[in-house]
Amino acid sequence: MIRSLRAALLASAIFAAPVAAPALxxxxxxxxxxxxxxxxxPHFASLITNIAFARHVFQPLMEQDAKQDLRPAIATSLRAIEPLVWEVKLDPAARFHDGQPVTAxxxxxxxxxxxxxxxxxxxxRxxxxxxxxxxxxxxxTLRLHTAQPTPLLPNFLALVMIVSKKHGEGATTADYNAGRAMIGTGPFRHVxxxxxxxxxxxxxxAFHGTAPAFARAEFRPIANAGARVAALQAGDVDLIEIVPPDHFARFRGEPARFSVAESPSNRLIFLTLDSDRVESPFVRAKDGGRIDNPLRDARVRRALSLAINRDAIVSRIMQGQALAAGDLGPPGYFGTSPSMTPPPFDLDQARRLLAEAGLPNGFSIQLNGPNDRYTNDEQVVQAIAQMWTxxxxxxxxxxxxxxxxLSEAAQLRYSANLAGFSPNPELLGMLETQIHTWDTTLGLGSANRGRFSNREIDAIIQRARTTIDDDQRRALTQQATRMALVDHTALVPLYFQVNTWAMRRGFTYAARTDEMTLAFSAGRAAQ
Structure with missing residues (x-):
């Protein structure tokens, strides 16, 4: 069977601070x-935020629970009966919002x-x-035929929401945005x-699964973390996500008013480096003149990684709500290696590598990133810039x-960029999208913004993605990851996030490893 989080991660804290409260x-x-x-x-963008919202109105065949283990949704089972054939048993109780059953x-x-x-x-795709x-x-009953063995297929499909052919045939993205095509099987109806x-x-x-605790849910976008905190404190909202580390500690210390929930995340925060173009848009000589792109040299990429003090970022900027990373997934995740520890902070070795690469005096570079996507993302970018300086x-x-x-990163406008990605549900998902050569024919390397390319690593990834045997696939995954990160610094791993939520007294939230904030994961505290 396909596995998601291994024992070490599953044993990590997924909890809410206990509070007693009267019924709401x-x-x-x-x-x-x-x-x-x-x-x-639901099919416009494979982004965690979009998928999370889609899961309220729609459902996949099998869905991932709070720990990303598969459980029934529209299907009661999805299993490989042959290497190239997966059998799906649909739940006869599953109905679209118009009352029609889900069909093949x-x-x-x-x-x-x-x-x-x-x-x-x-x-x-x-x-x-x-x-x-x-x-x-x-x-x-239906069968899905594949061109080659695809061990991750059930987990890939857990992110694909099933839509009604009756309402979706001919419907555009605009029709969904306007609500006209929002007919799913999920626990909520679109308003x-x-x-x-x-x-x-x-x-x-008429939902065929467990009914949500609340009859109505309203998601209010509040981009600024401080404003989200203020809204919760003022009672304008009942639950918030992505709580700033300092405020999280304060909320946890006020059980008479608030409760909190947290979970280890599988999201890696990392840097992409343009290792492809001869001339990179934001790399220059120190005097501002043109220079051949030094990021194409693995020694330079390694030097930039060694110059980053990950422990300082975790302790000072993230205030302990992160785990320094040296692998593509957190400890215990399928395909990780205990020996893949975070690269040490070593300025002397970094300087030696630059000198070996013919750049003893360095060069100039612009580091890009978001300022409202990840916890303290702008502060992290600023800190790394100081370390590189x-x-x-x-x-x-x-x-x-x-x-x-996001748009500019997809257009490859950056030389160095802060990014984040969650492998699903194995490291192989990270290798396929972030490390493999960009290949539209194979559908691989789709998020490889640095356009790293190594044919030997590609071959190992392609073997792994068609290997059903868990032990063999794990070994191939570990081999490809070590080559990518240790030998070539295909990207620069920084840290894994910790997912956090805070809520008013009387509310609960089942914390998740995948960062999704779902109304049906919220409940009322026991009296």
């Missing part, structure tokens, strides 16, 4: 989130649409490409949304809002 009179919940969806179209036609329509939405900034045919066996405005939804009384690299900083930063 209200039957709605107001949630302050960092950002709303970029679109209601709906699944086939979804799988043909999900990877082919016009203007998608982050396509689901990686999840649907392996499937060559959907075969209807009977009313509740209203406009970009930048709250997302409002109401409980689906101490190395002898003249470093300037430019950060932008999430939407602009």
């Amino acid at each position: 009179a209200q039957d709605n919940i107001r949630i302050g989130v960092e950002a709303g969806p970029t679109s209601l179209d 036609e709906d699944v086939a329509f979804t799988l043909s649409r999900a990877g082919d939405v016009p203007n998608s900034p982050s396509s689901f 990686y999840a649907t490409r392996p499937i060559t045919r959907v075969e209807a066996v009977d009313a509740t 209203s949304w406009q970009p930048g405005s709250p997302v409002v939804m109401e409980r689906n009384p 101490r190395l002898g690299i003249t470093t300037t900083v430019e950060t932008k809002t999430r939407s602009m930063w």
Whole structure:
């Protein structure tokens, strides 16, 4: 079976501070989130935020629980019956909001649409490409045929929401955004949304699963972390996500008014470095003149990594709510290696590597990143720039809002960039998207913003992604990761986030490793 988090990670804290409170009179919940969806179209963008919102109105075949283990959703089971054939048993109780049952036609329509939405900034093609045919066996059984063995298929499809063919055929992204095509099987029904405005939804009384605790949910986008905290303190919202580390400690210390929840995250925060172009847009000689791109040299990339004091970032900027990283996944995650520890902070070795690369006096570079996407992201970028400057690299900083930063990063406008990614649910997901050579034919390297390329590593990744045997796939994954990070510094791992939530007294939240804030994961505290 495909595994997600291993024992070490599963044993980590996923908890809410216990509080006793009287029953709440209200039957709605107001949630302050960092950002709303970029679109209601469940297939428009494979982004955690969009997927989280889509999961309220729609469902996948199998879904991931709070620890990212698979559990039934529209399907009661999804299993490989042959190396190239997966059998899906649909739940006959699953109904779309219009009362129609989910059929093999709906699944086939979804799988043909999900990877082919016009203007998608982050396509689901990686999840649907392996499937060559959907075969209807009977009313509740279908088979997915793949071109090659695809061990991660169930987890890929856990991110693909099933839509109604009746309402989705011919529907555009605009139709979903306007609410006209928002007919799913999920625990909530869509009520209203406009970009930048709250997302409002109401409980689906005919939902075939566990009913949400609240009849109405309102997600209010509050980009500024301080403003989210203030909204919770003022009682304007009941629950907030991504709590600043200092405020998280304060909330935890006031159990009479608030409770908190936290979980280890599988999201790696890292740097992408342009290791492809001969001339990189923001790399120059110290006098401002043109210079051949030094980031193409693995020694330079390694030097930049060694010049970063990860422990200082974790302790001072993240105030302990992070774990320094030397691997693509947190300890215990499938495919990680205990020996892949964070690179040491070693300025002397970094300077020697620069000298070996013919750059004893360094060069100049601009470091880019978001200022509203990850916890303290702008402060992290500023700190790294100072560390690189101490190395002898003249470093300037430019950060932008999430939407602009994401668009420009996708267009490869940066030389060095702060990024984040969550492998799903194995390190292999990270290798396929971030490390493998950018290849539109294979659908690999889709998020490889530094355009790192190594054919030997590619070959190992391709072997791993068709290896069903867990032990063999783990060994291949570890081999590819070590080559990518230790031998070539394909990217620069920094740290893993800790996911945090805070809520008013009387509310609870089941913390998640995948960062999603879901209204149906919220509840009322026991009296």
